[in-house]
Amino acid sequence: MNPSITVSVNGERCELPAGRRLDALVAERSPSRSGVAVAVDGEVVPRASWPETVLADGAEIEILTAVQGG
């Protein structure tokens, strides 16, 4: 028994173990925690809430950082 969920991370579908928390996902995807922000289902999730945010099946997650531009 190894339940998993399907979510979208930066527009790509991926499978994660059920119960995966947001801080773990960000650590996987981003080399740095500073200068990074996350939205889940179109709402910003403040950094302080990442550890307690359990990702739900079908969640749409955007992880953004600053790059050269403008």
Place this chain on the structure above:
Amino acid sequence: MSDTDTLRIAGRDFGSRLIMGTGGAPSLEILREALTVSGTRLTTVAMRRVAAGTRGSILDLLAELDIALLPNTAGCLTAGDAVLTARLAREALGTDWVKLEVIADEHTLLPDPVELLEAARTLVEDGFTVLPYTNDDPVLARRLEEAGCAAVMPLGSPIGSGLGIRNPHNIELMVEAAGVPVILDAGIGSASDAALAMELGCAGVLLASAVTRAQRPALMAAAMRDAVAAGRACHEAGRIPRRRYARASSPSRDETPAF
């Protein structure tokens, strides 16, 4: 003037009237040199999805150079998109300043005035200091100011086009009417474009491609720095009126000179 002349936006003073963008630079090293030479104190960055293998950090560079950050909402096509991007930038970078861009399409990159105004209202309500990238439309500028924007930033011509200021008259009208700084944003190609913006009374110039895509970015950064300073000085000095015919600069034979 040069020692005390600062660009004031929303009560914050910047020691240069040139705002630089960071887009288009071929490397962080070339960008570092150009930013340093330009003397800019405020610089835009974009927000994008994190990707593996991003080379170096623009944030580390700007922190090292002690240049303030102005995140933009480049690439957003709707008010909703731009508002979310601004909120993500605030969370990521710890600033509630935003260069608000809501473009109509990828081909012209022209601002969508309806979406722009809606996004500006929402972000002002949400406590942001909003600097909107806007059309060279004096009426829209007035609406943006009424919405509580801290500046208005009209294009001279399309982003990255280098076509200069296509409607100087409208820019002048905006400057005359505005109670907030008017910053010429987009379309600058040469030093004379930047000087003209300042002569028209703009409080500042925002440019990126003109420098970062020049053959010698650091040299162009110096040219833009000097052009902005010269244009500002010219505006402050009060130019002579244009005349239809000549007026001799030496006294006439029967005129007594002042000295």
